Amino acid sequence: MTNARPIPANPVVAVAGATGAVGREFLQVLHDLDFPASEVRLLASARSAGTALRFEGCGQVPAGDYVVEEMTPASFEGVHIALFSAGSDVSKAMRQAVVDAGAVMIDNSSAFRMDDDVPLVVPEVNPQDALRHAGVIANPNCSTIQMVVALRPLYELARIRRVVVSTYQAASGAGAAAMAELFDQTRDFLQGTPSDELEVSAFQHRIAFNCIPHIDRFLDDGSTKEEWKMVAETKKIMGDPNMKVAATCVRVPVLRCHGESISVEFEGPVSVQQAREALKNARNVTLLDDTSANLYPMPGLLAGTNDTYVGRVRLDPTVDHGLQLWVVADQIRKGAALNAVQIAQLLLPE
Ligand SMILES: NC(=O)C1=CN([C@@H]2O[C@H](COP(=O)(O)OP(=O)(O)OC[C@H]3O[C@@H](n4cnc5c(N)ncnc54)[C@H](OP(=O)(O)O)[C@@H]3O)[C@@H](O)[C@H]2O)C=CC1
Numbered sequence: 001m002t003n004a005r006p007i008p009a010n011p012v013v014a015v016a017g018a019t020g021a022v023g024r025e026f027l028q029v030l031h032d033l034d035f036p037a038s039e040v041r042l043l044a045s046a047r048s049a050g051t052a053l054r055f056e057g058c059g060q061v062p063a064g065d066y067v068v069e070e071m072t073p074a075s076f077e078g079v080h081i082a083l084f085s086a087g088s089d090v091s092k093a094m095r096q097a098v099v100d101a102g103a104v105m106i107d108n109s110s111a112f113r114m115d116d117d118v119p120l121v122v123p124e125v126n127p128q129d130a131l132r133h134a135g136v137i138a139n140p141n142c143s144t145i146q147m148v149v150a151l152r153p154l155y156e157l158a159r160i161r162r163v164v165v166s167t168y169q170a171a172s173g174a175g176a177a178a179m180a181e182l183f184d185q186t187r188d189f190l191q192g193t194p195s196d197e198l199e200v201s202a203f204q205h206r207i208a209f210n211c212i213p214h215i216d217r218f219l220d221d222g223s224t225k226e227e228w229k230m231v232a233e234t235k236k237i238m239g240d241p242n243m244k245v246a247a248t249c250v251r252v253p254v255l256r257c258h259g260e261s262i263s264v265e266f267e268g269p270v271s272v273q274q275a276r277e278a279l280k281n282a283r284n285v286t287l288l289d290d291t292s293a294n295l296y297p298m299p300g301l302l303a304g305t306n307d308t309y310v311g312r313v314r315l316d317p318t319v320d321h322g323l324q325l326w327v328v329a330d331q332i333r334k335g336a337a338l339n340a341v342q343i344a345q346l347l348l349p350e
């Protein structure tokens with residue numbers, strides 16, 4: 001199925017989009033997980049070629065300042081794993097070069113996620129799919145990733161019939177410039193700049209002291225592409241095309257972590273206690289759920305963490321077998337760079 005070369009124990013890794021919000025996090029995660037690379041190549045556009053980025057090192061690669069190279073098709077010669085976060089157009093333009101080089105592309109963009117020959121992988125949910133690739137593995141949408149990590153252990157208690165989710169998405173999902181806009185706008189607003197004079201370019205409206213129910217473009221049915229991605233990607237990752245999903249995606253003035261309010265309807269009974277137990281035992285999930293101590297996950301306090309955090313687990317009394325929960329994860333880590341590097345770990349020889 002694939003012409004990708006076997007991945008050696010110490011692979012050559014390319015980070016495509018290394019200067020971006022996700023790209024920089026790739027470097028941090030490779031270091032934090034001590035990914036066993038023999039070489040790490042930093043690639044970006046001609047704009048930032050020649051600049052140096054600090055990389056703390058991983059595997060056989062020492063810490064140091066590494067020069068960013070301009071990404072061209074030739075950049076992938078000798079590469080085994082190419083971690084992409086430079087946008088859909090760049091992923092599409094470079095796909096053939098990566099595959100021809102015998103490397104595996106792990107792509108953060110939405111370019112190939114729904115293609116039949118491209119596995120869409122969350123290691124806690126469908127790790128087996130990673131091995132069925134044809135040279136490209138897709139990293140899901142950030143909101144989808146944290147939702148399915150929380151749903152998987154619950155699905156094992158009883159089949160999930162329907163999910164209704166509302167997201168509270170951080171600025172980081174729109175990139176480094178959007179995070180800077182949230183920061184600068186908030187400062188300018190507090191310093192008295194009139195609302196209509198605040199600079200608005202990363203989002204459709206002012207994000208400081210506001211919530212925007214609009215992420216990605218609108219579709220003909222009135223939903224957004226972000227909402228559509230949560231529906232379609234969840235079914236593919238969970239391997240259940242009959243699971244019903246309804247999503248509303250909202251941008252909120254938070255820097256890095258997405259929150260999600262989720263209502264789950266099961267085919268059979270699932271108690272709050274069973275759900276809490278399953279979540280407590282699930283890999284890479286932290287249950288923070290003690291209302292008597294005001295304990296629940298909060299996006300402003302979880303930046304830089306790796307787990308998916310769940311709290312506010314309670315019955316949904318409006319359906320026969322329903323639960324409600326609140327889920328938070330760091331969008332740039334678990335929602336992007338960390339999930340992709342965890343996929344790369346699945347490809348390493350045992
Ligand atoms: N799966 C997920 O959860 C997420 C996925 N993403 C995906 O990752 C992409 C990057 O996101 P993010 O890091 O937030 O964005 P940023 O805007 O912060 O960074 C963009 C990166 O892409 C590089 N780049 C842009 N154009 C080119 C080009 N023509 N050739 C080579 N490199 C290029 C930039 O390099 P330069 O410095 O030279 O401009 C920069 O390194 C998104 O477009 C999206 O597809 C993003 C967030 C979450």
Ligand SMILES: N[C@@H](CC(=O)OP(=O)(O)O)C(=O)O
Pocket residue numbers: 108109110140141142143169170172173174215216226229
């Ligand atoms: N759209 C997400 C980030 C993301 O995952 O985007 P995409 O699905 O295009 O990779 C956000 O803005 O928070």
